[in-house]
Amino acid sequence: MRVAVNKEKCLRSGQCMYMHPKIFxxxxxxxxxxxxxxxPVELKAEAEDAADICPSSAITLVEE
Ligand code: SF4
Structure with missing residues (x-):
């Protein structure tokens, strides 16, 4: 799984960095x-949670 942040959508609210510091x-x-x-597979659930909690849907997950 790959994770990316769209800076044009990101509000810099910080939830992803605060809640998931291993990824952001x-x-x-x-x-x-x-x-x-x-x-890595052990952080997959964290990445999914980050995408869920992002208030502007700026986090994209792509399964490979
Ligand atoms: S949670 Fe979303 S809007 Fe907030 S800093 Fe992270 S990517 Fe940006």
Whole structure:
């Protein structure tokens, strides 16, 4: 599974970084940086939760 953040949709609300710091960190511009673009299986549920809680649907998950 791959995870990506659409900066045009992102509101920089921070939920993804706060709730799932193994996958997202805060970049210098306040947007999340994806730490685990290629999500390991043990973080799959966290990535799915991040996509669910994002208030602007800016997080995309792609199954490979
Ligand atoms: S939860 Fe969504 S809107 Fe908030 S910082 Fe993360 S990607 Fe951006």
């Amino acid at each position: 960190d805060e970049g210098p511009d306040g947007f999340p940086v994806v730490l685990a673009e290629d999500v």
